[in-house]
Amino acid sequence: MSSSARLKDVLKALLFLLEEEKRILIRNEAEKLADLVLKKEELAGMLETLKEAIPTAEELSLLQSVKNLQETNFLLTRQALSFQEKLLSAVSRSNTSKYNTYSAQGSLQMTKEISIIDQSV
Numbered sequence: 001m002s003s004s005a006r007l008k009d010v011l012k013a014l015l016f017l018l019e020e021e022k023r024i025l026i027r028n029e030a031e032k033l034a035d036l037v038l039k040k041e042e043l044a045g046m047l048e049t050l051k052e053a054i055p056t057a058e059e060l061s062l063l064q065s066v067k068n069l070q071e072t073n074f075l076l077t078r079q080a081l082s083f084q085e086k087l088l089s090a091v092s093r094s095n096t097s098k099y100n101t102y103s104a105q106g107s108l109q110m111t112k113e114i115s116i117i118d119q120s121v
Contacts, residue, residue, distance in 0.1 A: 003053040011062040
């Protein structure tokens with residue numbers, strides 16, 4: 001198989017994985033992402049070995065589609081993280097010092113209360 005044909009196959013496989021990643025991100029099924037990332041890393045390694053191949057017009061179009069979909073998935077990931085951070089900050093208790101403990105140096109220090117949920121709401 002020529003390197004150009006292999007490049008086309010790898011790009012199509014990567015495009016398929018990116019479409020699947022987009023569906024997973026939209027459905028918020030993060031537990032499925034780990035396996036997908038491993039597959040993407042394998043394909044990225046294959047692309048690295050094919051970097052000397054001269055892409056055809058069809059392969060350039062596939063590359064552009066891969067780039068666009070990767071950017072979309074990156075934005076979806078950032079949006080999901082931002083939402084989770086906002087949600088966590090909304091329900092988290094502000095870090096108030098409550099407990100006095102001794103530090104490793106032997107001096108008394110205030111420690112912050114460890115709690116995720118703000119129970120005062």
